[in-house]
Amino acid sequence: MTTNSTILVADDDRGIRTVLAQALGRAGYEVRTTGNASTLWRWVSEGEGDLVITDVVMPDESGLDLLPRIKKIRPDMRIIVMSAQNTLLTAVKATQRGAFEYLPKPFDLKELVAVVNRALTAPRSAPAEGQPGDDDEEKLPLIGRSPAMQEIYRTLARLMGTDLTVMITGESGTGKELVARALHDYGKRRNGPFVAINMAAIPRELIESELFGHEKGAFTGATQRATGRFEQAEGGTLFLDEIGDMPPEAQTRLLRVLQEGEYTTVGGRTPIRANVRIVAATHRDLTQLIRQGLFREDLFYRLNVVPIRLPPLRERTEDIPELIRHFLAQGSSEGLPQKSIDSQAMDRLKRHRWPGNVRELENLVRRLAALYSQEVIGIEVIEAELAGGAPASDAMSAGDGEGLSASVERHLREYFGSHEDSLPPPGVYDRVLREVERPLIALALEVTRGNQIKAAQILGLNRNTLRKKIRELDVSVGRGGFK
Numbered sequence: 016m017t018t019n020s021t022i023l024v025a026d027d028d029r030g031i032r033t034v035l036a037q038a039l040g041r042a043g044y045e046v047r048t049t050g051n052a053s054t055l056w057r058w059v060s061e062g063e064g065d066l067v068i069t070d071v072v073m074p075d076e077s078g079l080d081l082l083p084r085i086k087k088i089r090p091d092m093r094i095i096v097m098s099a100q101n102t103l104l105t106a107v108k109a110t111q112r113g114a115f116e117y118l119p120k121p122f123d124l125k126e127l128v129a130v131v132n133r134a135l136t137a138p139r140s141a142p143a144e145g146q147p148g149d150d151d152e153e154k155l156p157l158i159g160r161s162p163a164m165q166e167i168y169r170t171l172a173r174l175m176g177t178d179l180t181v182m183i184t185g186e187s188g189t190g191k192e193l194v195a196r197a198l199h200d201y202g203k204r205r206n207g208p209f210v211a212i213n214m215a216a217i218p219r220e221l222i223e224s225e226l227f228g229h230e231k232g233a234f235t236g237a238t239q240r241a242t243g244r245f246e247q248a249e250g251g252t253l254f255l256d257e258i259g260d261m262p263p264e265a266q267t268r269l270l271r272v273l274q275e276g277e278y279t280t281v282g283g284r285t286p287i288r289a290n291v292r293i294v295a296a297t298h299r300d301l302t303q304l305i306r307q308g309l310f311r312e313d314l315f316y317r318l319n320v321v322p323i324r325l326p327p328l329r330e331r332t333e334d335i336p337e338l339i340r341h342f343l344a345q346g347s348s349e350g351l352p353q354k355s356i357d358s359q360a361m362d363r364l365k366r367h368r369w370p371g372n373v374r375e376l377e378n379l380v381r382r383l384a385a386l387y388s389q390e391v392i393g394i395e396v397i398e399a400e401l402a403g404g405a406p407a408s409d410a411m412s413a414g415d416g417e418g419l420s421a422s423v424e425r426h427l428r429e430y431f432g433s434h435e436d437s438l439p440p441p442g443v444y445d446r447v448l449r450e451v452e453r454p455l456i457a458l459a460l461e462v463t464r465g466n467q468i469k470a471a472q473i474l475g476l477n478r479n480t481l482r483k484k485i486r487e488l489d490v491s492v493g494r495g496g497f498k
């Protein structure tokens with residue numbers, strides 16, 4: 016440990032100054048503290064201090080604005096930024112402007128001391144990341160300040176200056192694609208293209224040609240040469256979504272690109288150099304797929320260089336109010352009426368399990384904004400929505416006849432009523448759900464004329480899930496249509 020180093024601390028909160036001074040003093044450092052940016056700046060410009068710990072919001076100036084100025088006159092100075100703002104943008108800006116580390120408040124003092132030790136012993140040569148593409152756009156790409164999301168922001172900020180391959184895992188609707196975009200938008204390749212391809216949405220036999228392109232005549236139907244996504248993503252980022260659904264041959268080809276940096280088109284011979292950053296994502300458990308022999312282990316290790324796990328929404332319910340405000344604001348900026356949600360309704364939403372994660376929440380909020388006339392949404396509406404029904408009261412224009420939930424309820428009452436002298440047989444819940452699922456899936460297949468990919472999209476189901484359900488529910492796909 017480097018002792019006798021002097022640490023300059025700037026924070027307008029006296030309590031934090033005291034706590035930091037004690038902890039760092041105990042760790043053997045000299046500490047000077049101030050409550051404003053101008054004093055910190057004076058100390059730094061007079062050549063004092065070996066390391067700076069600064070808050071972002073201070074009465075006279077933002078700590079973030081001070082960063083480039085400090086780096087200019089003292090490029091070797093290590094700076095640790097702490098902030099209670101805790102957004103991705105703060106993490107990204109701090110890193111872009113040369114902070115050694117970013118610590119979202121509240122943080123563990125032990126962690127702070129560890130970071131300080133690390134900062135003072137890390138080799139000096141590493142220059143601050145290149146000049147920021149700092150367009151100061153205040154639009155936040157990712158919403159949520161829960162500890163879990165902050166950990167993700169820190170990882171994203173650290174990855175900004177790198178081309179490392181990233182594997183994003185998380186349940187459906189947790190924001191994997193959004194994170195992939197943020198990696199691109201704040202990364203070195205932000206001026207290049209971002210190309211996404213979803214393995215579950217493309218017929219398996221076409222995946223290789225979609226990815227790598229094909230030559231004229233490479234297979235029946237290949238009437239001319241076509242470029243693949245690798246070529247389209249040249250100089251940028253290629254996002255391989257639902258990587259767990261990649262067929263084995265395509266896996267082998269992808270592995271080769273990752274090993275050799277080169278690929279050939281389908282039917283082509285000349286190797287083409289690939290210059291793309293790969294970000295992959297899946298909601299499936301790849302280790303299990305590996306065990307089942309469905310995913311190549313060697314490919315997994317090539318892709319899993321930096322794993323990012325997105326937590327399901329039910330593990331970060333403290334983000335729900337902010338997400339709701341965000342989606343309501345988004346709705347009103349698109350012309351939907353401005354709404355709010357009362358506290359009882361909010362509590363109920365925080366208790367929901369959100370199997371569809373942020374996507375489910377987003378859809379719900381959009382429905383609330385579009386379908387209900389009341390300005391403040393209360394608990395009854397939320398209960399009705401979460402029960403999967405149509406709007407509770409005046410809401411949806413019932414138009415011609417009863418709404419969906421009313422009609423379902425009527426059928427259920429009939430069903431229960433038909434077992435007058437005894438209760439219905441057990442297992443009603445699953446049976447009723449199957450009764451609803453079956454016609455729903457059949458209908459989706461009917462309107463898409465049996466196109467499972469499109470049907471899966473309409474339903475918001477994974478294609479494999481849809482296939483499974485078709486089998487399980489025995490939805491017959493006959494010639495004359497669907498029964």
Ligand SMILES: Nc1ncnc2c1ncn2[C@@H]1O[C@H](COP(=O)(O)OP(=O)(O)OP(=O)(O)O)[C@@H](O)[C@H]1O
Nearest residue numbers: 157158159186187188189190191192193298373374
């Ligand atoms: N943290 C977040 N802040 C704001 N919006 C979010 C956040 N996370 C997800 N969303 C929104 O939720 C929806 C689903 O996100 P996304 O498509 O990135 O999820 P996904 O994990 O890739 O889902 P899938 O596995 O089903 O493809 C999108 O409309 C996205 O904008």
